[in-house]
Amino acid sequence: MIMQDPHREPIPLSEAEVGSCYRVLSVNATGVIRQRMLDMGLVPGVCLTVLRFAPLGDPIEIRINRFFMSLRREEARFVQVLPVAICPRPHHGRFRRFFRGGFFHGGR
Amino acid sequence: MDVSAVSFGGDFFMADDKQIFIALAGNPNSGKTSIFNCLAGANQKVGNFSGVTVEKVEGSFRHRGYTIRLVDLPGTYSLSPYSPEEKVARDFILFQKPDMVVNIVDATNLERNLVLTTQLMDLEVELLIVFNMIDEVEKQKTKIDYRQFEKLFGAHVIPVSAITQFGIRDLLDHIVDIKSGKIETLKYKHQYSxxxxxxxxxxxxxxxxxxxxxxxxxxxxxxxxxxxxxxxxxxxxxxxxxxxxxxxxxxxxxxxxxxxxxxxxVLLAEERMAFIRGAIKETVVNDEEQRESLTEKIDNILLHRFLGLPVFLLIMYAIFQFTFRLGEYPMLWIDRFFQLITRSLDALIPASMLKSILLDGIIAGVGGVLVFLPNILILFFCISLLEATGYMARVAFVMDKLMHRLGLHGKSFIPMITGFGCTVPALMAARTLRNRGDRITTMMVVPFFSCGAKLPLYTVVISAFFAPSMAGNVLFGIYIFGVLIGLISARLLKSTAFKDESEPFVMELPPYRKPSARSMLSQTWIRAYMYLKKAGTVILLASVIIWFAGTYPKNAELHRHYESLRQQAAADIVSLDRQEKAQQLPYSFAGRIGKFFEPLSRPLGFDWRLNIALINGLAAKEIVVSTMGTIYAIGDVDSDFRTLAESLRSDPHYSKATGLSFMIFVLLYVPCIASVAVFFRESSSKKWTFLFVLYTLSVAWLGAFAVYQISTLLGL
Structure with missing residues (x-):
């Protein structure tokens, strides 16, 4: 199991770990970018899972409920998140983490 | 079902009370277009919303004695004006005042889709909510309490599946019943705290x-x-x-x-989200534990850290090959078809000015455009396929880091790669970019990705001046040079003209879907039709002008001389015709223009003959080679490149340096009249269209100048 200390410090989404779950604390971007994030459901209080970084390492893909969304690190910096222990998808366990990034990424 | 399609004539509509004006609103990927197709059938009219290049699709049909006019608004996540599409959707509802807004909601993803619904509720319009993809919801064994949902949102909810056609009739009945007052809607406002x-x-x-x-x-x-x-x-x-x-x-x-x-x-967005989540909790029951969806499984491979890039390149390569290899055959047929027409008309019509216009001007010009149609159809079919399946967003995701370094958006990659085929569809593909700065920048650099029509010229010039063992490297070098200039230009434009206009990369990676054949074919057709209509008319005009410039004024003395020659030696009339054409050329407007530009082109190593070829190349790049063929009086070059190559090699004026510089100029300067016309239509800016022409011309001049001077210094 991914056991994260629920009292850990909030971090920006850009530094989040692949495969882990987070709760959105605040969206500090300005102007239209923030409106865009809010409109797409990246609202304080929602739970998200970090799915992956793009092959070249930049945009990051997250899942909010059943919605897949991607944003660049530079935009993700403005989103403060708190690691949460309970992941809505329970089988994201150690096994997956072990193989993450390897060729068996997609396997069970 | 009483849904008979009607023509879109304005005078058709009956009394006003029997007409219902409806706007379809919904998130991108909510299946809005499929529902639109279900309702309106083939009766669609495509245009643009006034003043913006946002596609507007309208349809009209009858149901139970009512004429229903349907406008498909662009897919939007919200009504805040983040992109032109969203602004268009909002303004349409605000100012055109449709009788009813039908909100298409992806029922498998209620949480995000309902954000737009709450915003529509704020607008206080007559709202009808449609839960689309209800078949998928049932497959997931999810149960939705519609009654309760209707109570919460104050609007009727119709479960529908565009794929199985379930609920479409119910939706139509509801539209009519609401309009006729049979059903009274609650019209709730969304209550904040x-x-x-x-x-x-x-x-x-x-x-x-x-x-x-x-x-x-x-x-x-x-x-x-x-x-x-x-x-x-x-x-x-x-x-x-x-x-x-x-x-x-x-x-x-x-x-x-x-x-x-x-x-x-933020507070208002949070409250809306809280309301939505509360509503979902109250009305949706999902017994099954959320499993990893198919989309995630596919993405685990397609977006894999190591496999992602190779798979992506493979897909791009496949599309490229598909477009140009498969397109070759119909292109050949079209080419042959026009040759046939030319030949039969040639025999049929007696020599006259009209014949000359028709054959050398119109048919040559229009044929030159139609030849690209197969390429364009296939390419746009592939692009529609990428879009419809959902892979297009992944392309942007995979390429964004690289593109972002240049100040562009991941989505710019598609138009650039398309540019290697043909600039015209590439410019059109830039439409998917929302931000104007990104779009214009991408369109400005697309010509530097050498299009297929330039290849014959490279072949001729390279075989004239370079050893066969060098040919591949030189050709590759030319292509790379173009790419480099394109990337540098993008960087330059983004750091000057569009400094602050960078689109943030916050986008959905939509779930993978099986595309519907009907909507893909219609999309491909719409694009092809636009290409034919707009580019065709401009090309028609341009080819007549080029024909005129190359033919007039006639040198009467020369003509008489050849006429007498023809009568003497009846044996080789064809070659005499060619010789006359070649000698007539310097006398014509085109020849004079070519001579006029010699001072400007001499630093690049071009004489007036190459200038004419370049000027004619403005109509289409294929014409460069055929013009050179005419100029060097060797007739039909297409059948035998080597003769042209030989005459270039033996010409004392030309050297390797000239060849290189000429190829670079052709690589970089304005692609063709059609591309300029399309650029204008897509950018709807005279200023940028002018800059497009000016920029490509000056970059071409500078590039060719540098190459010519350096290679002369090196003694090439």
């Missing part, structure tokens, strides 16, 4: 009755002002009563910030 509601009410009172804003829903205006919507503020600012309102907006926002410790727009 008490404090906010109080603020909204106070601001509404302040706004109410201002004649200038009377046509806008007051409550919605108040909400938008509290959210500090820049668009609405800009709209209201010019009015004298703004000053009094501005103050109360400021104090309201300040109060919210003080008590809630967050900005008003």
């Amino acid at each position: 008490d404090g906010i509601e109080e603020d909204i009410r106070a601001l509404s009172d302040a706004i109410a009755g201002r004649t200038a804003w009377k046509h806008l829903p007051t409550r919605w205006l108040a909400i938008k002002l509290i959210e500090h919507d820049p668009d609405i503020i800009a709209m209201l600012k010019p009015f004298p009563c703004w000053a009094s309102i501005e103050e109360s907006i400021g104090s309201t926002r300040e109060k919210i910030l003080r008590f809630e410790k967050k900005d008003a727009e």
Whole structure:
């Protein structure tokens, strides 16, 4: 199991770990970018899972409920998140983490 | 079903009360277009929303004695004006005042889709909610309590599946019943928390009755002002009563910030989301544990850290090959078809000016455009396929880092790669970019990705001046040179003209879907039709002009001389014709223009003959080689390149340096008249179209100058 200390410090989404779950604390971007994030459901209080970084390492893909969304690190910096222990998808366990990034990424 | 399609004539509509005007609104990827196709069938009219290059699709049909006019609004996540599409959708609802807004909701992803629904509720319009993809919901064993949902949202909900056609009839009945008053809708407003509601009410009172804003829903205006919507503020600012309102907006926002410790727009978004989540909790039961969806499984491979890039390159390569290899055959047929027409007309019509216009001008020119149609059809079919399946968003995701380094967006990659095939569809593919700066920049650099029509010229020139063992490397070098110039130009434009206009990369990676054949074919056709219509008319005009410039004024003396020669030696009339053409050329307008530009082209190593080839190349790049063929009086070059190559090699004026410089110029300068026309249509800016021409010409001149001077110094 991914056991994260629920009292850990909030971090920006850009530094989040692949495969882990987070709760959105605040969206500090300005102007239209923030409106865009809010409109797409990246609202304080929602739970998200970090799915992956793009092959070249930049945009990051997250899942909010059943919605897949991607944003660049530079935009993700403005989103403060708190690691949460309970992941809505329970089988994201150690096994997956072990193989993450390897060729068996997609396997069970 | 009484859904008979009708033509779109304006005079068709019956009495006003029997007509229903409907706007379809919904998120991108909510299946809005499929529903539109279900309702309107083949009766669609495609145009643009006034003043913007946002596609507007309209349809019209009859149901139970009513004429229903349907407008498909662009897919939007919300009604805040983030992109032109969203602004168009919002303005349409606000100012065109449809009788009813039908909100298409992806029922498998309610949480995000309902954000738009709550915003539509704020607009206080007649709202009908459609839960699409209900078949998938049932497969997931999810149960939705529609009654309860209707109570919460104050609007009727129709479960529908565009794929199985389930519920379409029910939807139509509802539309008619609501219009005829058989069903009364609740028309709830979306309630915010008490404090906010109080603020909204106070601001509404302040706004109410201002004649200038009377046509806008007051409550919605108040909400938008509290959210500090820049668009609405800009709209209201010019009015004298703004000053009094501005103050109360400021104090309201300040109060919210003080008590809630967050900005008003965040608070309102949070409240909407809280309402949506509450509603879902109350109405949706999902027994099954959420499993990893198919989309995630596919993405685990397609977006894999190591496999992602190779798979992506493979897909791009496949499309490229598919487009140009498969396209070759129909292109050949079209080419042959036009040759046949030319030949049969040649025999049929006696020599006259009209014949010359028809054969050398119109058929040659229009044929030159139609030849690209197979390429364009296949390429756009592939692009529609990428879009419909959902892979297009992944392309942007995979390429964004690289593109972002250049100041561009991941989506710019598609037009650039398309540019290697043909610039015209590439410019059209730039449409998928929302940000104007990104779009224009991408369009400006697309010509530097050497298009297929330039290849014959490279082949001729390379075989004239370079050893066969060098040919591949030189060709590759030319292509790479173009790419480099393109990338540098993008960087340059993004750091000067469009400095602050960078689109943030916040986008959905939509679930993978099986594309529907019908909508893909119709999309491909629509694009092809636009290409034919717009580019065709311009090319027609241009080819007549080029024909005229190359033919007139006639050198009467020369003509008489050849006429007498022809009568003497009847044996080789064809070669005499060619010789006359070649000698007539310097006398014609084109020849004079070519000579006129010699001072400008001499530093690049071009004489007047190459200048004519370049000028004719403005119509289409294939013409460069055929013009050179005419100039060097060797006739039909297409059948035998080597003869042209040989005459180039043996010409004392030309050297390797000339060849290189000429190829670089052709690589970089304005692709063709059609591309300029399409650029204008896509950018709808005279200024940028002018800059497009100017920039490519100056870059071509500078590039060719540098190459010629350097290679002359090196003694090539």
